[in-house]
Every structure is written in structure tokens, then in C-alpha cells.
Amino acid sequence: xxxxxxxxxxxxxxxxxxxxxxxxxxxxxxxxxxxxxxxxxxxxxxxxxxxxxxxxxxxxxxxxxxxxxxxxxxxxxxxxxxxxxxxxxxxxxxxxxxxxxxxxxxxxxxxxxxxxxxxxxxxxxxxxxxxxxxxxxxxxxxxxxxxxxxxxxxxxxxxxxxxxxxxxxxxxxx
Amino acid sequence: xxxxxxxxxxxxxxxxxxxxxxxxxxxxxxxxxxxxxxxxxxxxxxxxxxxxxxxxxxxxxxxxxxxxxxxxxxxxxxxxxxxxxxxxxxxxxxxxxxxxxxxxxxxxxxxxxxxxxxxxxxxxxxxxxxxxxxxxxxxxxxxxxxxxxxxxxxxxxxxxxxxxxxxxxxxxxxxxxxxxxxxxxxxxxxxxxxxxxxxxxxxxxxxxxxxxxxxxxxxxxxxxxxxxxxxxxxxxxxxxxxxxxxxxxxxxxxxxxxxxxxxxxxxxxxxxxxxxxxxxxxxxxxxxxxxxxxxxxxxxxxxxxxxxxxxxxxxxxxxxxxxxxxxxxxxxxxxxxxxxxxxxxxxxxxxxxxxxxxxxxxxxxxxxxxxxxxxxxxxxxxxxxxxxxxxxxxxxxxxxxxxxxxxxxxxxxxxx
Numbered sequence: 001x002x003x004x005x006x007x008x009x010x011x012x013x014x015x016x017x018x019x020x021x022x023x024x025x026x027x028x029x030x031x032x033x034x035x036x037x038x039x040x041x042x043x044x045x046x047x048x049x050x051x052x053x054x055x056x057x058x059x060x061x062x063x064x065x066x067x068x069x070x071x072x073x074x075x076x077x078x079x080x081x082x083x084x085x086x087x088x089x090x091x092x093x094x095x096x097x098x099x100x101x102x103x104x105x106x107x108x109x110x111x112x113x114x115x116x117x118x119x120x121x122x123x124x125x126x127x128x129x130x131x132x133x134x135x136x137x138x139x140x141x142x143x144x145x146x147x148x149x150x151x152x153x154x155x156x157x158x159x160x161x162x163x164x165x166x167x168x169x170x171x172x173x174x
Numbered sequence: 175x176x177x178x179x180x181x182x183x184x185x186x187x188x189x190x191x192x193x194x195x196x197x198x199x200x201x202x203x204x205x206x207x208x209x210x211x212x213x214x215x216x217x218x219x220x221x222x223x224x225x226x227x228x229x230x231x232x233x234x235x236x237x238x239x240x241x242x243x244x245x246x247x248x249x250x251x252x253x254x255x256x257x258x259x260x261x262x263x264x265x266x267x268x269x270x271x272x273x274x275x276x277x278x279x280x281x282x283x284x285x286x287x288x289x290x291x292x293x294x295x296x297x298x299x300x301x302x303x304x305x306x307x308x309x310x311x312x313x314x315x316x317x318x319x320x321x322x323x324x325x326x327x328x329x330x331x332x333x334x335x336x337x338x339x340x341x342x343x344x345x346x347x348x349x350x351x352x353x354x355x356x357x358x359x360x361x362x363x364x365x366x367x368x369x370x371x372x373x374x375x376x377x378x379x380x381x382x383x384x385x386x387x388x389x390x391x392x393x394x395x396x397x398x399x400x401x402x403x404x405x406x407x408x409x410x411x412x413x414x415x416x417x418x419x420x421x422x423x424x425x426x427x428x429x430x431x432x433x434x435x436x437x438x439x440x441x442x443x444x445x446x447x448x449x450x451x452x453x454x455x456x457x458x459x460x461x462x463x464x465x466x467x468x469x470x471x472x473x474x475x476x477x478x479x480x481x482x483x484x485x486x487x488x489x490x491x492x493x494x495x496x497x498x499x500x501x502x503x504x505x506x507x508x509x510x511x512x513x514x515x516x517x518x519x520x521x522x523x524x525x526x527x528x529x530x531x532x533x534x535x536x537x538x539x540x541x542x543x544x545x546x547x548x549x550x551x552x553x554x555x556x557x558x559x560x561x562x563x564x565x566x567x568x569x570x571x572x573x574x575x576x577x578x579x580x581x582x583x584x585x586x587x588x589x590x
Contacts, residue, residue, distance in 0.1 A: 012357050012447065016558040021535035026212060026249060038557035058358040061391065062555060063534070064293040066213060066309040087362050087393055088293055092309030143193040143323065153315055157221055 001121055002099070004050035004078045007043065008114040011056035015063040015089070019071045031067050032074035049076030052120070054112050056082065059100075060089025069093050079120055081109065081127065081137075094144050095153035103127075104136040111135070178329040179421040180364035180394050183304040187287045189321060196323050202286035202303070203230045204316045207272050208253040209237040209536075210291035214314040215256045225260045226320035232264040232281055233257045234272035237536055239529035246536075270502025270528035273297040273470040276305075277381060278504055280411045284399035285419040289316050294470050294552060296392065297385035300377055301406065302399030302419070304364070307388060327364040327393045328428040336436035337372040341588060343480060344379030345472055345550065345570035348386040349441035350433065353451035361391030363428065366421065368398050371435050377406045378476035385471050389448040389553065440588055442548075443568035446556040454573060455585050460565075464547040465490070465578035467518075467571050468499030468526070469533040472550025475508050477571035482514035484575035485521035491581030496523040496574075497539045499531040535559050541566070548577040 016038070023034025036043045053059075053072070059082035060068065069092045072080070079099040083106045093100045101120070103109055111133045112118060119128045120137075127135040140148070147153050177185065187199040211233060225231060235254065241247040257265045266275050273294045276282045284302030289295065291313040298305025308322070316322050332351070351365075365387050369375050375383070380397050387395020397403070399418040407415045440454040467473060467481050478500065490496045498518050500506040506528050509515040519525065532539035533551035541547055541560030547567070551559070554566035567583055576587040 014447075014553075014555045016535075016553070016555040020557050020562075024209060024536065025245065026252070027245075038562040058361060058391065061357060062293065062553060064210065064291060064307045064309050066210065066311060069309065070213075084358075084361065086358070086391060088307055088309060091312055095309065095311040095315075141193065141195060143196040146192075153311055154217065154221070157223065157315070157318060 001119060002050065002052070002078045003117060003119045004052040005048065005115060005117050006052050006054045006112055008112065009053065009055040009059070012058045012061055013055055014061045015065060015068045018060065019065070019068040023071070024065060024067050028074055031071050035071040035075050044075065047075045047077070050078040051076065052078055052118060053080040054082070054109055055080065057084050059085050061086035064088045064092070066092050069096050069098055073098055081120070083109065094147050097148060097152040099148060101140065102138045104138055108135045176424050176426050177422050178364065178425040178427065179366050179396060179398055179419065180304050180327060180329055181425070182419055182421065183285055183287055184324070184326055186285070192323055195325055197326055198321055198323055199287060200321050201289055201316055202283070203232065203281045203288045204313065205232045205272050205276055205288065205290035205295060206313055207233065207237055207292055208235040208250050210310045210313065211256065212249045212253045213310040215252055218256070218314055218317070223318040225262070225317050228261045229263040230281065230320070231262045231317065232266065232272065232276060232279060233262050234266045234269060234275050236271045236530050237534065239268050239527060242537060268527070270500070270505070271470045271473070271530055273385060274474070274501040274505070277301060277377070278410065278502060283407070284403055284415045285417060289313065289322055293388045294385050296388045296395050297381050297470060299384035299387065299394055299396035300380035302397055302403050304394045304396055306393050325362065327362055329364045329366050329425070330360060331366050331368060331427040331430045333368045333430065333432045334371045334375065334435055335432060336434040338375070338435040339439065341440050341572060342438055343476065343570045343572065344375060344382030346438055346441050347379065347433070347435065348383045349443055349451050349568070350438050351383070352386065352389060352443065352449045353441070354431070355390040357389065357447055357449040358391045360387065363392055364394040364396065365390070365392045366396055366398065369400065369402070374402050376476060377402065378474045381474060382471060386448065386552065440570065440573050442573065442583065443554055445554055445565040445567065448553055448568055454587055457583060457585050459582055459584040460546055461582045462494055462546045462548050462577055464539070464541060464545050465494055465496045465574050466499070466532065466539060466547060466549040466551055467574055468497065468501070468531050469551035470501055471552040472571055473499050473501035473505065475505050477550055478505070478509045478514050478518065479512070480570065480572040481575035482517040484572055485579065486517045488521055488579055490522040490578045493581050494578050496521070496578045497526060497531070498523045499526045500528045502528050532559050548574050548583050550574055
């Protein structure tokens with residue numbers, strides 16, 4: 001169960017909007033401060049752990065700079081719900097254990113109001129809004145689930161993994 | 175049977191299945207640069223990993239080359255120390271942009287499966303390699319295991335016919351595709367380019383097209399290797415590629431699109447997305463301050479040649495700074511030898527070191543709040559090349575040179 005306050009965005013939110021290049025750094029604090037800075041510098045200081053990004057189509061298109069995903073994680077973003085995602089972003093988020101989910105009905109996210117608190121239940125594969133709307137989610141691909149459950153792709157490189165499905169995938173790798 | 179090109183490449187590299195839809199594949203090569211590789215160095219050491227095959231890795235310091243700030247110098251040094259400690263076989267220091275260096279290197283062969291820590295790695299498709307960009311964590315995993323996970327993509331076949339007009343280049347062709355597909359029309363797809371044009375597109379034009387396929391969301395943007403590919407490899411490697419893989423004649427495509435090059439005129443992508451495409455003949459006049467010929471999308475020899483042809487014996491508008499950044503040292507030397515660089519310098523251009531430059535808003539030539547730029551670079555997203563309020567138009571090198579002369583972008587650039 002993930003419960004958090006929603007920040008709504010539109011279609012085609014690109015990586016330069018998510019995290020401007022000037023905040024590219026090896027210093028985690030600089031990376032953290034850059035989130036959505038060009039788009040609206042007021043957003044980042046207001047973020048709270050567990051906040052949820054709601055977006056339209058093609059979230060994360062553009063660059064492969066993983067500082068985008070790092071910044072979202074450093075700011076405690078709990079999940080991103082979008083109609084769909086750009087592929088590099090989706091991979092990088094998944095690889096780093098950041099949950100990206102998509103609604104069954106592309107129009108369904110329109111009932112969510114900016115700033116409202118919603119609950120995401122992966123068990124029932126649905127989002128519950130404050131006003132009682134229920135948004136069904138697309139199932140998460142099994143291997144993507146496996147990566148998320150393991151806590152990220154690099155867990156597959158760990159010599160001592162207890163999770164069975166990770167072990168199975170690991171057998172393919174080692 | 176019934177296999178597309180990318181199906182065949184993936185089949186040849188398949189190692190097993192992680193799930194019904196996700197394949198594990200072995201990689202032909204892994205490429206990376208200073209900015210994105212530096213991000214994984216600590217994690218790589220912490221896990222005590224080693225590079226699966228240093229001979230199949232190409233690294234270049236193209237983002238900070240040479241570094242402009244102390245912080246970037248530290249990033250660069252961290253990257254270089256890592257590359258040397260891991261005995262990366264193809265560590266190309268200050269030689270240019272890695273996507274271009276990959277094209278110039280025999281590591282990139284038709285039919286290969288390549289991943290790189292930069293979205294424009296997809297440009298390897300110009301030579302018939304299924305190449306794609308990934309984030310740093312994916313690349314760390316790829317460096318350590320020589321493998322990655324991927325969805326088998328659906329394929330859209332794009333057939334080029336006719337003859338490109340004299341004023342156009344591969345950049346105009348890919349802008350035409352962006353106009354058709356939009357920013358996400360090829361999301362997760364493999365774009366399979368069949369060059370049936372009258373004269374055959376040059377490798378430079380193919381690079382411009384394949385590299386920008388990612389701006390439509392594509393996973394691969396790959397030209398079916400042909401005699402043009404083979405001739406290029408022959409010139410580069412001293413031998414033909416071992417094989418020119420082709421899709422099956424009855425391959426199943428999600429869609430088939432015919433593009434008649436004869437019908438394409440000069441195009442421009444207006445701010446703030448590469449898919450905001452308009453014919454130059456319909457553009458509203460806007461005064462510009464900056465013109466850029468460079469980046470992996472437009473800093474090749476043919477681009478410098480086109481610009482030099484326009485600017486030969488003329489002067490750039492006094493209010494415009496024209497920045498020229500060859501995509502690699504090889505391009506720089508070829509352009510020097512040919513004399514086109516001399517013409518550009520005579521016209522008032524400023525020349526920067528082969529590197530990514532201001533394309534990603536990180537190096538010399540970035541834009542201020544009031545700057546308006548016409549550029550051959552990859553993206554014109556808001557804030558990408560500098561200040562949030564700056565504006566960038568994307569166009570071919572010929573159009574950039576014409577705008578630099580006129581001091582503005584306008585519909586009459588080609589009618590003078």
C-alpha cells in the first residue's frame with residue numbers, strides 16, 4: 001500500500017523538465033534540489049516523502065541521464081502513475097526500485113485532483129481517491145515485479161539472494 | 175521465417191527468457207561517456223565487480239571535454255581513473271562524441287546488439303546495428319554481465335523512395351518522420367529503415383535519421399545493411415562486414431510507411447519539442463542570437479560541408495554567434511583538409527573542441543534567457559540548452575547557416 005499526495009502533470013514530461021542539466025552532479029544534494037526546477041522551482045521544496053506523480057502520456061521522454069530517477073528517489077517520490085512511460089525512463093526507474101504504474105483506462109487519471117491524497121494498492125491493483133473513485137491499474141509485467149521486489153536490478157548481482165524468483169532470474173545471469 | 179530485422183538480431187543474441195515477454199540477451203558491445211559512467215563508479219567498486227569483456231567496451235569523455243569547472247574536472251577524472259583501472263580497451267579521450275566514435279569504430283558492425291549510456295546510442299542503427307540507449311544502472315549491469323533484459327519490440331517498416339532535393343539532408347528526412355510520428359508515435363518500437371531511394375542515403379544522412387529515432391520514442395532505428403553499409407565498413411575496417419543480415423520478405427510489421435524523399439523540403443522543429451515540425455516556408459520570422467552546427471545529430475562532415483557551401487565568401491550576421499563543433503576529431507581533420515572549416519572561420523564562425531558542447535546545456539555555448547538559437551543539435555526541449563526562457567529551433571546545417579547569415583529564421587531563407 002502506498003499512500004501519498006498527488007502532483008499532476010501533463011503529457012510528454014521530458015527529462016530536461018524533470019531534472020535540468022545544470023543540476024547534473026555526483027553530489028546527491030544538488031541532484032535532489034534540481035527536481036522540476038526550471039518548470040516550477042516552488043515544487044521541490046514542498047515535496048514530502050511518499051508523494052505521488054500523476055502524469056499523462058510518455059512520461060520521462062528524452063535523455064538517459066539517471067539523475068532524473070535519482071532526484072525523484074532522493075525527494076522521496078513514492079510512485080509515478082502515468083498513462084504510459086518513455087522506455088529508457090521506465091527501465092531506469094524500475095532498475096532503481098521506483099514504481100511506475102499505468103491505469104487500465106487512459107482517461108481514468110483525470111478524476112484525480114492536484115494535491116489530493118490517494119492510496120495505491122498493488123494487491124488489488126487499484127488506486128483509491130479521496131472522493132471514493134476507484135482506478136484499475138494494468139498488471140505489472142512479472143519480470144518487472146521481480147526487479148521491484150528485489151529492490152532493484154543490481155540485487156541480481158548480489159551473491160546471497162533469498163528471494164526465490166530473483167534466484168531463478170539470477171540463474172540465467174550468472 | 176517471418177522475422178523482422180530486430181527479431182533476427184535479438185534471436186542471435188538471445189540467452190533465455192526472464193518472463194513471457196522479456197528476453198535476456200548477450201551484447202556485442204557496451205558504450206559509455208564521462209557523465210553517465212561516473213554515476214556508477216562507486217557502486218561498481220562497492221560490489222567488487224569486474225568488466226565482462228574490456229575489449230568490447232568503448233568509452234569517451236564527450237560531455238566534459240575538456241572540463242569547464244572544477245566539479246566537472248572531478249567527474250571527468252573519476253571516469254578516466256575508472257576506465258583505466260578496468261583496462262577499457264577503447265578509451266577515446268577528447269576524440270569526440272561517443273555515438274559518432276562508435277560509427278567510426280569497427281566495434282560497431284551490422285547485425286550487432288549494442289547498448290550505451292546515452293539515449294543517442296541508437297545512432298548505431300545507421301550501420302545496421304540494433305543499438306539503444308539506457309540509464310546508468312542498466313549500463314552497470316551490462317558492463318558486469320555482458321547481458322541485458324529487453325522486450326522484443328514491435329517493428330514499423332519505413333521505406334525511403336525517390337530522390338532527396340539538393341537543399342535537404344538526413345536531418346530534414348528525420349524531421350519529416352517526427353512530423354508523422356510525433357514525440358511518442360514509435361514508443362518502444364523498432365523503426366526499420368529500408369533505403370530504396372534513387373541514389374541511396376549516405377552514412378552521414380543515415381546517422382542523422384537513426385540518431386533522432388529516439389525522439390519518436392523508438393528503441394531501435396536501424397537501416398537494413400546494404401552495399402552502402404558494406405562500402406563504409408570496407409573503407410573503415412579494410413574489409414567487408416562478415417554478413418549483411420536482412421529481414422524475411424514475409425516479416426510481419428505493425429505498420430509500413432512509405433516516405434518519398436522527393437516530396438520533402440527544408441523543415442524546422444520549433445520550440446519546445448523536436449516533433450513541433452513546420453516547413454520552413456510556413457515559419458514566422460524570429461530574430462536569432464545563436465546558431466549551432468554540432469552534436470551527434472548534426473556535426474558530421476556533410477553538415478560542415480553544407481554550411482560552408484552556404485557561407486563561402488560571406489559573413490555571419492553581426493548579431494549572431496555561429497558555433498561550430500565537429501562531432502569527432504576525425505570530422506574536424508577531414509573538414510580541415512577539405513577546406514570547409516576555413517570557409518566557416520572566414521565567415522565568422524567560432525570553433526569548439528569536438529564534444530557534445532551546449533546540446534545538453536552543459537558546455538560552452540549554452541543559452542541565456544533572451545537567446546534564440548537555430549541548431550543542428552538533438553533536442554529543443556525547454557531549458558535543455560540553457561535558460562528556461564531561451565528558445566531553440568532545430569534544423570539542418572544548411573538551414574542553420576542560412577539563418578546565421580540572415581540573423582533570423584524566416585520563411586524566405588531559401589528564396590534569397
